[in-house]
Amino acid sequence: MANILLSGDNAVVIALASRNLPPAQQKKAIFWGSAAAIILRVVLTITAVALLTLPYLKIVGGLLLLYIGIQLLSDSGGEEHMEAKTSIWAAIRTILIADLVMSLDNVLAVAAAAQKGPEETRLLLLIIGLAMSIPLIIFGSAMLLKVMERFPIIITLGAGLLGFLAGGMLVDDPAIKDSIQAAIGDAKLAFEVVGIAIVILVGSYFKKKNAAKETH
Template identity: 80%
Template sequence: MDFTAFTDASFWAALGSIMIVNILLSGDNAVVIALASRNLPPHQQKKAIFWGSAAAIIMRVVLTITAVKLLTLPYLKLVGGILLVYIGVQLLADSDGDEDMKAESSIWSAIRTILIADLVMSLDNVLAVAAAAQSGPEETRMLLLIIGLALSIPLIIFGSSMLLKLMDRFPIIITFGAGLLGWLAGGMIVDDPAITESLQAMFGDIRLLAEIIGVTIVIALGIYLKRKNSHQSE
């Protein structure tokens, strides 16, 4: 590896993006683990959290590596960018279903519940981390992925209460994170191998414009849906 890549601003920007999306998107996974194991005896709770987290992390490694490989195929970055926009909007609109998570009385049932829930919920984290890594220097992308996965481990196991309290106290963190996902989505879409050459031929380098549009769409639509949901609940 060329170590001059570590002096590249894009490496540190990508690493910062990975840290932020991990902080924002790993909290739900940590909550799932806590909720699924809350009815177990204390000594079994620790085992369920440990083994459930370990299995979930291994699954996340496989999903992330698969996502990175798939993002090299035509049209998949386009689809991935659209999914990131959706994830960002949902994050800002505060739409989640964790309250319905079933607490299990058996350690193996708890681990199974953790795995199933984490499989569904990790897709947003995996896609966002893969997209953030893609924005770094090519020779450091695998390292960025490894760092991103390593960061997710303590966040999943230990971070739920702290993360939720911080988000409740400083809601701007959620808005900032949703905007970041929109930024990553815009860059991912214009980088899709199927359309990037055509876009450059017609408009030149529009990556920055696409990133700004992504941020605008996510924040505007997310705030709109959040207000709409608020009015409906009233």
Template identity: 70%
Template sequence: MELLSSSAFWIALGSIILTNIVLSGDNAVVIALASRNLPPAQQKKAIFWGSAAAIIMRVVLTVAAVKLLSLPYLKIVGALLLVYIGVQLLTGDDDEDGHDAKDNIWAAIRTILIADLVMSLDNVVAVAAAAQKGPEGSQLMLLVLGLGLSIPLIVFGSTILLKVMERFPIIIVLGAALLGYLAGEMLVSDPVDAEWFQVHVPHAHLVFGVVGAVLVV
């Protein structure tokens, strides 16, 4: 109860929620892309469970954020995986089989989780930093509460994007291109190659982000 009366607790909680919302725009794109080929009833389930599971996974990731980000080659592998996911999501309309992975709710949720895992590697650092603003010993509770309260907002954003994609199919291409762009940025920020790119390639994040987007589309 002492925590609830602490202004530091509420400030930290608000920071986590706000940070997660700001950083979850790309995740909402993936959720909408992965569930767009499902029947309407399954779309809602995929969006909800995909978002909820992704948030739980993000709590776990945040606890180990610093160690994860220091692992060599992790971001390179993540970048390649993100390009693959972007291509698969973009070509989902070409699948005719009604039992294809992209038309299956569990396959959609799996895609959401894998993409969120890759894209959250950087995001969790900001969320972890926000949690440190809280009172001593409250960090885990803040993460669970803050990220949990973010679920409805991510679900809402994904639902809106899904409707926009139905009206404007070009958004699907732009969403897939975004994944490619994020993959390019991730590729040049791995501990193994970040310093080399910084020295030898001006604006490496932008250059390889554009290259990644072009590769996907």
């Protein structure tokens, strides 16, 4: 269940990254992006605990998510002028990087849930959880694309979600977690709010800047 719920983040990224592609390429980006998300989770689940104890890894991951959120929001205007700027490989590259970063946290929840079962069924539980998340990611991405076309505000909300995740990831890094928690009472919430603000404000600024360039 944890893996299925956490698949929503991946669906948001895939939809955001592929929304400017032609319909045929959108389907390919969703398929390959979803496949990449599942493969990454399989690999990272095996090494989740060791990876998440490495200092500064979450800081780097959080900064990458901030960058991706800003980039996706700044590219959300003037879709009719973006066919030369956006390619399926650029979309898949963005999906791969974002999925890699987000999966660092996601797979820990999946691994922790699997550890609660009998030892002989843990691998089976992981495989079932990952398999069940595939249709959710694919259909969730396709549904979000349609919603984004009708309600563009969803693009801003999706980018803000990446900022939220980035802020939480940054403050959870083992290299700084204890010192920041000691200095700031509710540090995680503060960083999550700041992450949302950074992505939306900076992304909106570059979105307007890009739109101004297209009009000249």
